[in-house]
Each structure stands twice: as structure tokens, then as C-alpha cells.
Amino acid sequence: MxxxxxxxxxxxxxxxxxxxxxxxxxxxxxxxxxxxxxxxxxxxxxxxxxxxxxxxxxxxxxxxxxxxxxxxxxxxxxxxxxxxxxxxxxxxGGGSSHRLDLSAMVLLKENHLAAAGGVTAAVDYGPQSPRPSRARSSMSSPPIRRLHSICRPGAI
Structure with missing residues (x-):
């Protein structure tokens, strides 16, 4: 400076x-x-x-x-x-970088899941669906019952 x-x-x-x-x-x-x-x-x-x-x-x-x-x-x-x-x-300080910007990974939050109609629908949503082979995803405090749908083979 x-x-x-x-x-x-x-x-x-x-x-x-x-x-x-x-x-x-x-x-x-x-x-x-x-x-x-x-x-x-x-x-x-x-x-x-x-x-x-x-x-x-x-x-x-x-x-x-x-x-x-x-x-x-x-x-x-x-x-x-x-x-x-x-x-x-x-x-x-010993922490890790979560993501630099919105393009770095998919982040599914409760409002996204509600708007899309669930985890599977949120992941499969529209032509912008993040399907590259190295796509990363994260969910913000999801109810455990929803994890099964995101963890299915090929979900992301």
C-alpha cells in the first residue's frame, strides 16, 4: 500500500x-x-x-x-x-477456502431446495445443471433424510 x-x-x-x-x-x-x-x-x-x-x-x-x-x-x-x-x-490461520466465487461449486441451501422441490430437483434443475465430471457440491445444514437423494450415483 x-x-x-x-x-x-x-x-x-x-x-x-x-x-x-x-x-x-x-x-x-x-x-x-x-x-x-x-x-x-x-x-x-x-x-x-x-x-x-x-x-x-x-x-x-x-x-x-x-x-x-x-x-x-x-x-x-x-x-x-x-x-x-x-x-x-x-x-x-489453518483454515481452508470453501469457494472463491459462485462458479467454484454448487451450494444447495434450504431456500434452493424449497424452490426447486427437493434435492434431486435442485441438482437436476435446468440447462445450467452442473454436470462436469469434477463438479463439487455442498449442502448447508441439510436434514439427514435428504442426504440419500444427493448421494445416489451420478447425482452430481
Missing amino acids: FGQLDPEVTVDELVAEGTLVAPGRTVVRLTGAARSLITGERTALNFLQRMSGIVTLTKRYADLVADLDVKVLDTRKTAPGLRAPDKYAVTS
Whole structure:
């Protein structure tokens, strides 16, 4: 960010990315014109705090489920313009990226199932039906009785 603001600003990272740091520890040193540093200071701090918070919370959750056969997943719903850095922060904290955008996989939610008339109908819906051999799917908290219809051979 500072490179865009003023190419003369130098950034010295004092801590390797992903390192657990104690509160109050200096993690970066900036050198440059006072005007440039003050102009970018709040934005840089907000960004650093957001990414650090995402990494820290993700790591806490990932550590809690480390012995289970589950993954901590992110969401594509983030602040405008921050999807890529937010997802990177999740993976840095030990989580996994669920999907980058709507084209990455099929996600069937209760409202989709209700509108289509069930799981099978939702999967088979229309000419846009996701039938490529490597299509992935996910269901958001489905009732267990509906799983049998999505798990049939060739369903997706």
C-alpha cells in the first residue's frame, strides 16, 4: 500500500508471516516522508488488524478441531475488495477456502431446495445443471433424510 502512496517509503518486515506474536511487539518498520507515513498509517493499521484478527480466530478454531475429521472453512462473503486477502488470512490461520466465487461449486441451501422441490430437483434443475465430471457440491445444514437423494450415483 505504501508503495502506491509513495515509492520512496521502505517497509521492513520484522516478523515472518504466520508467526505468533505477543501484544505490543513491533512487526513492521516504515521509513519515509512523514506526510506519506501519516497519510497511509490508519489504512495500514486497519488492514493489519483485520488480517491478524482473521488469522488468530481461524487458528483458534482450527486448533480446537485439529483432532477431528473436519475443516474450518471460510466464506466468500467478505468486505468489498477484501475477498482475496481475507481468504489468504484464513488459510494462513489453518483454515481452508470453501469457494472463491459462485462458479467454484454448487451450494444447495434450504431456500434452493424449497424452490426447486427437493434435492434431486435442485441438482437436476435446468440447462445450467452442473454436470462436469469434477463438479463439487455442498449442502448447508441439510436434514439427514435428504442426504440419500444427493448421494445416489451420478447425482452430481
